[in-house]
Amino acid sequence: MTTTWKNIETWIDAHVEQMVELQRLLTAIPAIAPESGGDGEAKKCRALKKWLAKAGIKDIVHYDAPDSRVRGGVRPNLVATIPGRKKDAVWIIAHTDVVPEGERKLWTGDPWKLRRDGSKLIGRGVEDNQQAIVSGAFAALSFLKTHTVPERTIKLLFAADEEVGSAMGMHYLLEHHNLFSRDDLIVVPDSGVEDGRAIEVAEKNMFWFKFTVKGKQTHASHPDQGVNAFLAGSALALVLHGMRNVFHQRDKLFSPPWSTFEPTKKEANVPNVNTIPGEDVFYLDCRILPRYSLDQVRDQVARRAAQIEAQYGVRITAEELQANESPPTKAEAPVVRALADAVKRVYGVNTKPVGIGGGTVAAPLRAKGYDAAVWCRIKHCAHQPDEYCLVENLVGDTKVFARIMLGQENAKMD
Ligand SMILES: [Zn+2]
Known part of the structure; x- marks a missing residue:
């Protein structure tokens, strides 16, 4: 020493x-x-x-x-x-x-x-x-x-x-x-783990959507006179979740090693049971392996929304709340090597590079071409x-x- x-x-x-x-x-x-x-x-x-x-x-x-x-x-x-x-x-x-x-x-x-x-x-x-x-x-x-x-x-x-x-x-x-x-x-x-063994070098691309589905409000006894926005919204949530079958590749660097497309937040629609809602709003949180581009996901979302519009007679708007795309930092980048060496000396453990579901400020840095390591x-x-x-x-x-x-x-x- x-x-x-x-x-x-x-x-x-x-x-x-x-x-x-x-x-x-x-x-x-x-x-x-x-x-x-x-x-x-x-x-x-x-x-x-x-x-x-x-x-x-x-x-x-x-x-x-x-x-x-x-x-x-x-x-x-x-x-x-x-x-x-x-x-x-x-x-x-x-x-x-x-x-x-x-x-x-x-x-x-x-x-x-x-x-x-x-x-x-x-x-x-x-x-x-x-x-x-x-x-x-x-x-x-x-x-x-x-x-x-x-x-x-x-x-x-x-x-x-x-x-x-x-x-x-x-x-x-x-x-x-x-x-x-x-x-x-x-x-x-x-971000990190309890024993300090993980150096985060990559984050999944993050995509947050807000979907507004517009139908026609009516009395629940006469669904034929309206267009049920909640029903169409539910169908939309399922087909969006189904994007995991298109973006199906796996990458062991990440945990979980696949892309995720999860409907999350749901806004309240009508306050009573016997009205068919004319509007339905929900949100989708997507964490996508960096090998897929956000444009590929955008394209799939548009196709699936158009399919539900045609099938249910609703109008759908998709708003992007967050869209982050970043390349991984290389495992042999100087910052990763310096961290690995320092962690070994101080804590006595061997590190390994990992990817996470996101997101830290390392993602926008990487998107601008700077190597960043999260530890x-x-x-x-x-x-x-x-x-x-x-x-x-x-x-x-x-x-x-x-x-x-x-x-x-x-x-x-x-
Ligand atoms: Zn924090």
């Missing part, structure tokens, strides 16, 4: 309580999207910025997306930089927003007040995605505080709006700013009541990111 790494590791091990305190600070400020009834990330972001500045990080830049729905009118994206020997960067990307608490009575305490139970930290947001905020921040600080110059420039991105699609976060940044370079190592600690060690309790993160994962992940930041050359120099 080199002395440089030893210094960094010792500093990290000595600052566990400070990590817990940063978790406490962040948990106390709900950052919820306006779509979910919240006021955005501004307040939480201000507190985080103040904390980072006080800890000694000088270079912090705002890339705010305008949004008139929230107080202050912006959704903040923050980039903190610590210069390295090279201009090429290593990015740790975390999102500052959280989902609402959900049903309060399922929590055993206040979701917005951090509780510690042994090595568990409990509170909304502690895992998704504050574990990444905190481990990224402390990995960066371990260099500042030990006066170690990292090989690559360290970039911490704290992004907004991940939970409802990243329009004000990653999509905004990719469209309006030129932050990334093809030679950067981009790590997104927003962290987590307990999979995001969005649940009594969400928690383990202190040892907080510390271990910090070391993994620090190891990547240190780089191969620095490690060799000692």
Whole structure:
């Protein structure tokens, strides 16, 4: 073990309580999207910025997306930089927003007040995605505080709006700013497995549809005088689900290894039993293996809708709510190799590349040609009541990111 790494590791091990305190600070400020009834990330972001500045990080830049729905009118994206020997960067990307608490009575305490139970930290947001905020921040600080110059420039991105699609976060940044370079190592600690063995390199293409089926409302005793939109909608849901027989190929990289086409949300139609509904609205969530293009799916959806229109005498409109297509990051990409090496050194486990059903901010990055890898060690309790993160994962992940930041050359120099 080199002395440089030893210094960094010792500093990290000595600052566990400070990590817990940063978790406490962040948990106390709900950052919820306006779509979910919240006021955005501004307040939480201000507190985080103040904390980072006080800890000694000088270079912090705002890339705010305008949004008139929230107080202050912006959704903040923050980039903190610590210069390295090279201009090429290593990015740790975390999102500052959280989902609402959900049903309060399922929590055993206040979701917005951090509780510690042994090595568990409990509170909304502690895992998704504050574990990444905190481990990224402390990995960066371990260099500042030990006066170690990292090989690559360290970039911490704290992004907004991940939970409802990243329009004000990653999509905004990719469209309006030129932050990334093809030679950067981009790590997104927003999905993973308990033992840290999985490095996510691919996400299924994601397609969300809203279908509105229009028929003719009438009395239920005379279906012949109307057109039952619910019946036609049900038939449509079945034929759309049947697309799995067309897009049937399998890919073992993913779990499950096939494409999925699931009718999900259903809007209420008529309030009473004895009326035939004239309108029916439902939603379809599709997760498609990257080998199939969204255009191929679009084409199938149009054909199947036309078939139901003809068969039932209804009119169908299909609205695309989300359409994300991204190529996989290669298993031998530098970011994957760097992660695999760091995880092996810190946690002592061998990693393997995997694909997931989606979706993280790695997908829009990959769609723009940047290699990104998604990794962290987590307990999979995001969005649940009594969400928690383990202190040892907080510390271990910090070391993994620090190891990547240190780089191969620095490690060799000692
Ligand atoms: Zn997340």
